Amino acid sequence: xxxxxxxxxxxxxxxxxxxxxxxxxxxxxxxxxxxxxxxxxxxxxxxxxxxxxxxxxxxxxxxxxxxxxxxxxxxxxxxxxxxxxxxxxxxxxxxxxxxxxxxxxxxxxxxxxxxxxxxxxxxxxx
Amino acid sequence: xxxxxxxxxxxxxxxxxxxxxxxxxxxxxxxxxxxxxxxxxxxxxxxxxxxxxxxxxxxxxxxxxxxxxxxxxxxxxxxxxxxxxxxxxxxxxxxxxxxxxxxxxxxxxxxxxxxxxxxxxxxxxxxxxxxxxxxxxxxxxxxxxxxxxxxxxxxxxxxxxxxxxxxxxxxxxxxxxxxxxxxxxxxxxxxxxxxxxxxxxxxxxxxxxxxxxxxxxxxxxxxxxxxxxxxxxxxxxxxxxxxxxxxxxxxxxxxxxxxxxxxxxxxxxxxxxxxxxxxxxxxxxxxxxxxxxxxxxxxxxxxxxxxxxxxxxxxxxxxxxxxxxxxxxxxxxxxxxxxxxxxxxxxxxxxxxxxxxxx
Numbered sequence: 001x002x003x004x005x006x007x008x009x010x011x012x013x014x015x016x017x018x019x020x021x022x023x024x025x026x027x028x029x030x031x032x033x034x035x036x037x038x039x040x041x042x043x044x045x046x047x048x049x050x051x052x053x054x055x056x057x058x059x060x061x062x063x064x065x066x067x068x069x070x071x072x073x074x075x076x077x078x079x080x081x082x083x084x085x086x087x088x089x090x091x092x093x094x095x096x097x098x099x100x101x102x103x104x105x106x107x108x109x110x111x112x113x114x115x116x117x118x119x120x121x122x123x124x125x126x
Numbered sequence: 127x128x129x130x131x132x133x134x135x136x137x138x139x140x141x142x143x144x145x146x147x148x149x150x151x152x153x154x155x156x157x158x159x160x161x162x163x164x165x166x167x168x169x170x171x172x173x174x175x176x177x178x179x180x181x182x183x184x185x186x187x188x189x190x191x192x193x194x195x196x197x198x199x200x201x202x203x204x205x206x207x208x209x210x211x212x213x214x215x216x217x218x219x220x221x222x223x224x225x226x227x228x229x230x231x232x233x234x235x236x237x238x239x240x241x242x243x244x245x246x247x248x249x250x251x252x253x254x255x256x257x258x259x260x261x262x263x264x265x266x267x268x269x270x271x272x273x274x275x276x277x278x279x280x281x282x283x284x285x286x287x288x289x290x291x292x293x294x295x296x297x298x299x300x301x302x303x304x305x306x307x308x309x310x311x312x313x314x315x316x317x318x319x320x321x322x323x324x325x326x327x328x329x330x331x332x333x334x335x336x337x338x339x340x341x342x343x344x345x346x347x348x349x350x351x352x353x354x355x356x357x358x359x360x361x362x363x364x365x366x367x368x369x370x371x372x373x374x375x376x377x378x379x380x381x382x383x384x385x386x387x388x389x390x391x392x393x394x395x396x397x398x399x400x401x402x403x404x405x406x407x408x409x410x411x412x413x414x415x416x417x418x419x420x421x422x423x424x425x426x427x428x429x430x431x432x433x434x435x436x437x438x439x440x441x442x443x444x445x446x447x448x449x450x451x452x453x454x455x456x457x458x459x460x461x462x463x464x465x466x467x468x469x470x471x472x473x474x475x476x477x478x479x480x481x482x483x484x485x
Contacts, residue, residue: 030336035432036445046432048419057419077338077454081451087165098161104165105165106164106168107168112170112173
């Protein structure tokens with residue numbers, strides 16, 4: 001009884017992101033999530049989509065200061081994930097339909113998941 | 127046009143057990159815009175993955191939420207098992223399914239009570255929670271914990287449910303279902319409930335899908351999407367069809383959850399009938415090297431645990447996307463045109479779980 005779903009991941013360049021997302025939206029995919037991963041000095045951003053339990057993942061790799069265009073003009077609900085990208089990781093996202101400018105998720109420390117602060121902030125409670 | 131005013135709703139509010147804030151922009155008593163804000167209790171549990179071994183993190187995963195706790199453990203364990211190609215024994219899959227559906231039952235009954243309370247029907251609140259107690263008793267009997275079960279682990283489950291206990295549970299299902307149907311009859315057919323809920327917070331099918339809504343919130347708008355259809359755990363053996371309504375209002379979101387209570391009882395009954403004998407777990411050898419987006423259908427909808435390992439005993443990333451986070455955009459679209467007095471009911475209708483959202 002393994003999980004019966006297909007998951008595919010393809011890399012996407014920053015300049016192709018909105019075009020690729022538009023293609024998926026036109027193809028009837030829903031936006032599932034946007035999530036970031038620290039890969040050592042840079043971020044991997046996973047844009048995940050689903051249609052009939054077929055999971056497609058666009059993977060963007062960006063540096064900590066790279067501005068990422070918002071996809072909230074294509075998927076209106078993307079603003080929650082894009083504000084999270086900014087508030088937790090410090091990734092600048094441009095053109096968000098509802099831009100909280102750093103106040104969507106309130107954290108005691110600014111950008112707690114930022115790669116630029118990793119050296120001195122190794123999960124202190126553990 | 128009337129003068130616009132902004133009323134803060136939350137983070138502390140009688141209908142909100144957990145903190146979420148909405149700035150409600152009003153014209154007279156009518157909402158014209160709602161701006162959400164979260165993050166009051168952000169706990170950083172994703173980051174803890176770097177300091178807990180992958181077999182230990184299941185304890186943390188289970189504590190992401192105090193309602194759908196067991197399903198977080200299942201989703202996390204399933205993700206590790208997919209990365210490491212671990213074949214979980216069938217009996218463990220069935221036990222995970224039984225405990226998952228018990229969790230859905232108590233979560234939906236909890237919500238039905240809160241929803242009744244939110245619309246001012248105190249007696250219905252008490253009836254719902256009385257039924258929920260009997261589900262919690264079963265969870266305590268079979269796992270030792272009412273809220274945190276601690277029975278799921280990577281590679282299987284920690285505890286069995288004996289044949290005698292399973293038979294006792296099976297016998298209790300018929301009278302329990304009868305009581306649930308009596309309760310559901312009030313939610314579905316009472317004139318005051320219908321008057322309060324019908325036509326309120328309407329979102330159509332296409333809009334719900336485009337907004338990325340999940341769970342009963344999406345299914346109430348006609349989106350026939352339920353991750354149990356993919357057949358994880360024992361759902362592939364048991365067969366499953368999503369409960370769908372089409373009107374997309376607060377009444378439909380309530381109706382989906384009432385009917386999902388019946389569906390969960392049926393799934394538990396069939397799981398007990400079909401559960402195979404066999405081992406409860408397999409020995410986990412090695413360490414996870416790879417990544418997987420594990421998905422499970424929680425009471426509030428699809429949850430995702432993105433897990434990534436590099437061959438060491440510590441994962442490098444756990445990203446958890448909870449259903450309430452996915453349902454915030456649709457909530458923002460539900461509220462315009464609602465009256466101020468209806469806002470608590472509309473907000474509750476997505477069954478917000480802020481504990482999960484603030485993982």
